[in-house]
Amino acid sequence: MTYKQIQEIDFNKNLILPCKKDDLKSIQQFLPIENPDFDGSFLTHHLIYGKEGNRIYLVGLGEEKNKSQLESTFQKFAFETCKYWKDEIQVFTDHLNNDDILKIVIGLEMSQYFIGQFKTTKEDKKEIILSFSSKNTIEKILEEGKFTGETINKIKGLVDAPPNIKTPEYLGDWAKKSSKEASYSCTVLKHKKLEKQGFDAVLAVGKGSVHPPVVIINEYKANDSDTIDIALVGKGITFDSGGLSIKPSTNLHYMKSDMGGAAVVLGVVELVAKLKLNINIVGIVASAENAVDANSYRPGDVINSYSGKTIEIIDTDAEGRLVLADGISYAIKTYNPEYVIDIATLTGSVVRTFGYAAAGMFTQNQEMANTMSDLGFKVHERVWQLPMFEDYEKDLESDVADIKNFNGKPIEGAINAAKFLEFFTEKHPKWMHLDIAGVSFGSSQYAQMKSATGFGIQLITNFIKEKVRK
Numbered sequence: 001m002t003y004k005q006i007q008e009i010d011f012n013k014n015l016i017l018p019c020k021k022d023d024l025k026s027i028q029q030f031l032p033i034e035n036p037d038f039d040g041s042f043l044t045h046h047l048i049y050g051k052e053g054n055r056i057y058l059v060g061l062g063e064e065k066n067k068s069q070l071e072s073t074f075q076k077f078a079f080e081t082c083k084y085w086k087d088e089i090q091v092f093t094d095h096l097n098n099d100d101i102l103k104i105v106i107g108l109e110m111s112q113y114f115i116g117q118f119k120t121t122k123e124d125k126k127e128i129i130l131s132f133s134s135k136n137t138i139e140k141i142l143e144e145g146k147f148t149g150e151t152i153n154k155i156k157g158l159v160d161a162p163p164n165i166k167t168p169e170y171l172g173d174w175a176k177k178s179s180k181e182a183s184y185s186c187t188v189l190k191h192k193k194l195e196k197q198g199f200d201a202v203l204a205v206g207k208g209s210v211h212p213p214v215v216i217i218n219e220y221k222a223n224d225s226d227t228i229d230i231a232l233v234g235k236g237i238t239f240d241s242g243g244l245s246i247k248p249s250t251n252l253h254y255m256k257s258d259m260g261g262a263a264v265v266l267g268v269v270e271l272v273a274k275l276k277l278n279i280n281i282v283g284i285v286a287s288a289e290n291a292v293d294a295n296s297y298r299p300g301d302v303i304n305s306y307s308g309k310t311i312e313i314i315d316t317d318a319e320g321r322l323v324l325a326d327g328i329s330y331a332i333k334t335y336n337p338e339y340v341i342d343i344a345t346l347t348g349s350v351v352r353t354f355g356y357a358a359a360g361m362f363t364q365n366q367e368m369a370n371t372m373s374d375l376g377f378k379v380h381e382r383v384w385q386l387p388m389f390e391d392y393e394k395d396l397e398s399d400v401a402d403i404k405n406f407n408g409k410p411i412e413g414a415i416n417a418a419k420f421l422e423f424f425t426e427k428h429p430k431w432m433h434l435d436i437a438g439v440s441f442g443s444s445q446y447a448q449m450k451s452a453t454g455f456g457i458q459l460i461t462n463f464i465k466e467k468v469r470k
């Protein structure tokens with residue numbers, strides 16, 4: 001879809017009229033009839049025809065509380081109606097602010113997500129121009145909305161992709177291609193380099209797979225200085241069978257989404273580069289397949305890690321924290337970034353705690369926690385903080401190694417994983433861990449089964465925007 005700005009709406013042509021709940025009077029002057037059967041409720045829309053037979057779509061913005069997820073109402077509306085659209089359609093936005101317009105464009109673009117990439121028959125896509133009316137200059141907002149929506153669709157495509165195709169190497173190729181398109185630098189470390197540089201935890205997790213692990217390093221620098229403002233680290237397990245501590249088969253196919261954190265990192269770097277934000281960031285993805293094989297790492301093994309610290313493996317299904325440990329150590333040692341944020345579909349425990357409503361947030365930095373929490377509410381990608389008390393540390397003490405990868409108890413699962421990661425942060429003062437296991441995959445109107453949500457792209461990009469150099 002193409003988004004452009006127009007000064008005046010032609011009310012004799014097709015148009016979209018966004019309408020607040022119980023506020024039809026403010027757009028009544030543009031309607032050919034009085035009192036259409038519509039009250040502006042969130043996630044609803046209604047079609048009436050104008051005098052020229054033109055379509056007038058009333059789209060419900062809902063109430064003030066729905067503002068943070070305005071994209072959903074436009075995603076749903078466009079998904080249901082765009083097959084009837086032709087060439088150009090106007091959007092009346094004179095009464096809306098830039099935040100609202102941004103969300104509307106994101107939603108319209110998100111409606112174009114196509115989950116059936118691997119179907120042999122596909123629908124033809126029409127090129128539609130959406131013309132937004134505004135007295136202010138909104139071209140930049142329209143561009144940002146399009147880039148954001150496109151990025152969300154791309155990372156959803158990655159998360160929904162099948163694990164036989166989406167190997168660690170495939171993620172590396174994806175990043176290389178993206179780096180050329182969006183002008184940032186990308187290095188993909190493959191097996192030999194990983195061995196040479198000592199990514200032993202990543203290598204241990206990937207040992208049982210025929211698809212060797214990779215570590216992806218994306219650098220976007222708006223500024224010539226070597227200082228890195230923010231490092232993002234993503235868990236990129238392309239399929240999590242649990243390894244020798246094998247998972248039950250029910251819903252095992254969903255474990256193709258265990259690279260949801262990596263997808264956010266890849267997407268955010270691409271988006272920040274496209275938006276040309278004045279900031280220096282790196283995105284690190286530690287990617288492996290956790291497979292079952294004679295070569296797989298075992299419960300009881302003691303492995304090394306990038307940090308030099310040894311780890312006793314209690315459960316091979318607690319693999320995400322191992323690849324992240326190497327990613328976090330590498331980020332801190334190589335770049336000494338001001339902020340470090342890792343993002344991962346890390347534990348079933350966080351899903352049992354928050355369901356699909358919020359990600360788990362872990363940090364010792366309260367200012368960072370408050371910022372992230374506020375942004376989460378603003379963009380409706382909510383995070384909720386869990387404690388990082390010292391009390392939990394005892395549970396990770398190993399008899400034989402520096403640390404063990406799991407406390408072996410059916411309690412404090414998400415916190416236990418976060419405390420494990422903290423061990424590899426060298427007490428970094430601005431580190432945060434986000435456990436997105438519950439929110440990165442969920443139900444949608446276009447899929448029978450659970451599918452990617454795109455959670456994290458708006459949240460992390462907004463966090464980065466807050467830290468942009470003035």
Ligand code: BES
Binds near residue numbers: 320347
């Ligand atoms: N990938 C899973 C976590 C997960 C669960 C993601 C559900 C998405 C939905 C992770 O690697 C895992 O298996 N975690 C275990 C750890 C346990 C064995 C210590 C868990 O949380 O059960």
Ligand code: ZN
Binds near residue numbers: 316317318320
């Ligand atoms: Zn696992």
Ligand code: ZN
Binds near residue numbers: 319320345
């Ligand atoms: Zn996992």
